[in-house]
Amino acid sequence: MERIKLIPRKKRTIACAIVIFIWVLISQIPPKKDPDQKSFLGQMDKPRGVRNNNPGNLRYSPVNLWKGKVPFTQNTDGSFEQFIEWRYGVRALLILLKKFIFQYGTIEKIISRYAPDNENETERYIRAVAAETGFPRNQALSSTKETLRKLSIAITRQEVGNGYELSNEDFLNAYKIM
Incomplete structure (x- = not known):
């Protein structure tokens, strides 16, 4: 039986440092924007969530x-994520909602985690999302396309206000790239 030679610890440490350095450099390359997609990035006259896409x-x-x-x-911004296009911000929300539906299951538990009392009027938020989606606050949810659509529209209405919430087209543009 042949023995496998291990790379010495010092060389492994150097190799890991190089990989991390390259990863950091690559992560700073901005993604390419599609000129046909909606973007509000940097438009200071818009609510924070809108101007950050x-x-x-x-x-x-x-x-x-x-x-x-x-x-x-x-x-x-520094405190909140920014995306090059609106659809990517919506996509991130949809991915997070899928995870939260799996972890927490109900509107009440999802919103309590998503919009905690120290930052929001959580009870009002829960009632508003439940009323808009038509799902009872303690109903177990599944991450179907329709559930994600209803939740994302209701949540964005709470986060960025009327007039900036998601349209069905916004939802579909993001859902296609999930």
């Missing part, structure tokens, strides 16, 4: 490598 007002996290995410070095 982030209608769910998702907080910035270096761990989330969202498709279409504005690299950290170019993010002008």
Whole structure:
């Protein structure tokens, strides 16, 4: 039986550092924008979630490598994610909602995690989303296309206000690239 030679610890550490350095460099390359897609990036006359192309007002996290995410070095908000196009911000919200439906299951539990009391009027938010979607607050949800559509529209209405919530076309543009 042949023995496998292990790479010495020092060489492994150097190799890992190089890989991390390259990953950081690549992550700072801005994605290409499609001129045919909607974008409000940087339009200061719009609500924060709109001008960030982030209608769910998702907080910035270096761990989330969202498709279409504005690299950290170019993010002008600092607290919230920014996306190069509206559809990418919607896509990130849909992915998060799928995860939350699996983890938390009901509107009440999802919104309690998504919009905690220290930042929102959570009870009002829960009632509004339940009323708009037609789902009882404690009903177990499944992540069907229709459930995601209803939830994303109701949540964006709470996050960015009337007039900026998702249209069905916005939802479909994002759903196609999930």
